[in-house]
Amino acid sequence: MNRKFTEDYLVICVSGFFGGVVLASTWADLSLYRLGFTALIPIIVMIRVVAIRAVGLCFCAGIAWMWIFGHFGVPTRIPESCFNTNVAAQARVADFPEVYAGFNDLRLQRVELELASLDRDECQLIQRARVFYDGEIPLRLGQVLTLEMVLKRESGLANFAPDASAANSAVDRRFVRGSVTRLVSVVDAPTRFEFWRERLSSAVQQHPRLSDATKGLIGALLVADKRYLPESLARVTRELGIGHLLVVSGLHISLVGAGSLWLARLVVYPLSWWLWPQAIRVMAGLIGLLAASSYAGLAGFSLPTQRALLAFSIWWIVHILGRGSYRFRVFALVLLTLVVVNPLIVLSVSFWMSFTAVFGVLWVLQASLTGPQDTSLLRTQTLICVLLAPLMTHTFLGFSPASIPANIVAIPVATFCWVPLTLLGGLFSILGFGELSDLCWRLVGFTVDLIMNHGVPLLPNELLMPMALPWYSAAILTLTVMLCLLPVGSFRRSGMLASGGLLFALTLLTPPKSGAKLTVFDVGQGSSALFEADGRRLLFDLGGGIPEVFYRFDNSVYPYLLKHRIDHVDTVAVSHDDFDHSGGADSSRFYLTWDQWISPDPMRPGSQPCRTGRVERWSEQVQLSWLSGLPASSMSSDNDRSCVIKIEAYGRSILITGDIGKQHERELVRYWREELRADFLVVGHHGSNTSTGATFLKWVQPDYAIISAGFQNPFNHPSAEVLARLEAVNSQILNTADTGALQFEWEDTKALQTLISRRDWARFWQRNYSD
Structure with missing residues (x-):
């Protein structure tokens, strides 16, 4: 390989490698047949255009590297014997513990642990875990704990929209969570940085x-x-x-490193009369690197600081070697190093934000070198903000x-x-x-x-x-802005802007759909479902979480609604006031408007109670019937006051029962009898044995029994008794804890289409959590 290829084609090769890694990160599995791309290598080698040949070979290399790393580089295949049983361990508190107010005035501490040893040999692959501790001892950074805990898989939520928490867990290689059952000893042994x-x-x-x-x-x-x-x-x-400014990352590490390097040069400069100039540059660079490393240590050596420190080190080495004249080569070398060390880094939002910003700086500077010589700080910063706007809109679901x-x-x-x-x-x-x-x-x-x-x-x-903003729409918008920065005539620039705008508008067009669709979200231990038909929508329940701490609505229902550009629903129905059904209403991201709000308790001004026997006809093919709903003044329990609704649409029916108990189910049977028959049953109370009695199921006879429960939840929902009763009526049981979100779509002339998130949509780094 000659020097010309090494220098001129480095950016091209890294682009191909990076593209292969990104593509492989979207795969649902890492089966052997996925390496079929490598069969194209003999064909690629015969391509006479060197640049295309380089991109193709490096693209295949990127795919192969992600496949190898996914199989052997991360501990996704942890033996079942490590879970759901007491495991003794010694661990270090790796970050500041966070304190939450749990239910019933319970004080919870969430702790990031680096595991030094476990009492099971087969579990030694586990190196990090996030655990919850409800004891009275306040934990601190740097403490060494001897403890017993019950570990569970870090399941994440699997909906038909991005879940940043699952991606971050994969990037951090943290695949387990747990709860402390016994704290044996606590020893203060912090490192100097801690x-x-x-x-x-x-x-x-x-x-x-x-x-x-x-x-x-x-x-x-x-x-x-x-x-x-x-x-x-x-x-x-x-x-x-501007929230990125409060996270110690590339901007902060680079500022400290470059500032310290500059100050070191000023201090060491008087020695230039007897020191070799290269030695002065090396000394100043080492001081800058030491300062950047110290700041990264104070920030806990988090993944963004490690990434920034590695990038700064490569930049310094390249410049010391005299190879830093072409900025894009340095950028490509940094990118290649990071992706080789951990290809899952492409799942990180902060990675995309940082590297898009740096690439934007380089692009603006390069365009200025070949065009109008305007590199003012204000102009450069404005253009970078414009370049980042589409990515930020796509990432944070808002502009x-x-x-x-x-x-x-x-x-x-x-x-x-x-x-x-x-x-x-x-x-x-x-x-x-x-x-x-x-x-x-x-x-x-x-x-x-x-x-x-x-x-x-x-x-x-x-x-x-x-x-x-879909990723492809964001990409088109960003590419259009980049092309418009090139030094071309106003006519060509106007043409590129018009073409890019037209393509962007086309990506946002969605053809109207007929028929009916039911989406049951994966909200953990809670409930939320969306019914759509004939251009109208019903959102039933809003998920749970922990009050004033986090809301499941934010990373399950909210991304889906925005992805499909839904900002209005005809009806919001909250079955009852329990937080696992109503919590999303308190979220700052609950932005929806609605025509009517229905709930037993007056949660919103103008809200209406569930009225038994009320019927809403949306069209000739769609009807909603409210079968039960007791007012807040009723002496019944909160669960039995749940709204019960039956939806009939295009020849199929749905029955959602909230948390009603067996006694109330029997009352519904006595009153409604054959009207209870439904194709889909959203099983009551998350599969608890207090609901879904045999008599009730005898009349409902559901083809599909949908259970909305949390992965390995502490209540052991669904109960074995409920599962047995559902099997006795030949229902197909679908538990969101195992399947993720569910989606059913049908109309008169088309067969039922079923989508299961963890089977049909989830990526391999999500699927492995629950295998």
Whole structure:
């Protein structure tokens, strides 16, 4: 291989390799036949165009590497003997424990553990786990625990829309979770970095002169401690699209490394009269690398900081070797190294954001070199924000018109004020100069309080417009912006803009569909379903979660609604007030509008109770019948007050019963009898033995029994008795804990189509969780 190929085709080869890895990450499995692409190698070799041959060979190499890594590089195939039984282990607390208020005033601590040893040899592959501890001992970063715990697979949620939590678990190679059953011993044994992370975090939070917003921001930037970020600050940064500035990542590590390198050159420069110039560059680079590594250590060596540190190291080495003149080659080399080390990194949102931003910088600079010589900071930053807008809209399921001006203002403020002053304050605190540390942090606090007290109140209440942008639409929009930056004439630029806009508009067109569709979401231990027919929609139940902590609606129902551009439903029905059915109504992402809200309890102004016997006819083919619903004033239990609905559409019927018990089921049988017959039954109370009695099933006779339950839930739902009763009436049992979300689609002239998320939609890194 000659030098010309090495230099000129590096970017091309890396592009092909990266494309192969990205394609393989979308596969449902890693079967041997997936390597069939490599059979094209003999054909590719015969291609005479060198660039195409290089791309093809590297593309096949990327596919092969993901296949190898998926089989041998990550512990997805963990023996069943490791789960659902007490396992003794020794582990280190690897990050700041987070405290949650659980149900019944229970105090839960969520802890990230690095496992040093387990008492089962076959479980030694497990290196990381996220566990919950409900004991009284407060846990701290750096403690070594001897404990007993019950491990479970990290199942994630599998819906017909992206789930960032499952992808992040795969990237972090964390495939198990668990609960601590017994804490045997706790020993404080922090590393040097862990000691200073804990100490600096405490110093910030105990500072008497800083506001809560300032403490939260300094803690996040200094030691990656986001536990104390006020919800007001988190919401504003999220909706303005500047939340990335509060996560220690490439921007922060590069700033520290490059700034330290520059300062080191100034300090070492007087020695240039007797030192070899290359030695000065090496010394300055080592100092910059040491500073960047120290900051990454204070941030906990999280995956984004590891990625940024590796990228900075490669950039420095390439420049020391004198090979950094062409920026895209350095970019390609960094990208190749990261993807080879961990190809699953392509699942990470932060990876795409960081590398798209860097690529945008390089593209703008390159376009400026060949076109108008305008490389002003304002112009460059504006163009990068425009380039990132489609990706941010696709990733965060929304677009804020204020995000571009917000980033133009916030990035310089964070770069030249918040990050330097925060780190200087931390350094002075470590060295014992308390007054200087206090001065630096108070200067940060002055700007933060100025923004929070005088800038934020001027903003509208809703900054983020919910919007779903398919990846291909985002790609077309980004490519169009990039092409328009090229130094071409105004006529060609207008043509590219018009063509790109037309293609983008075509990707958003969705032809109207006839017939009926039922989607049962995977919301864990809860319930939510969407029925659609003839252009109308009913959303029944909203999932659960933990109040004021997280809502299952946010990463299951919400992405699906946005993906299909649903912002209005005809009816929202909440079966009853239990949080696992109604929780999504409290989510900040519950943006829907509706014509009517139906629930036993008045959850919304104008909400109506379920009225037994009420019938709604949507069309000649679609009818909704409310079979039961007791008012909140009833003496019945919350579960028995559940709304019960039967939906008849295009020759098939659906029965949803909420959480009613067997006694109430018998009352329905006495009143409705044959009217209870249904093709689909959403099984009551998540499969609990308190519901779905034999008499009730005798009259319903469902073809499909759908159970909405959490994966390995603590209630052991569904019960064996319920499963036996369903089998006795020859129902096909579908449990969302195993199948993920379910979708049924039919009409008069077409057979029933069934989609099972974990079978038909999930990727291999999701499927392996529940194999």
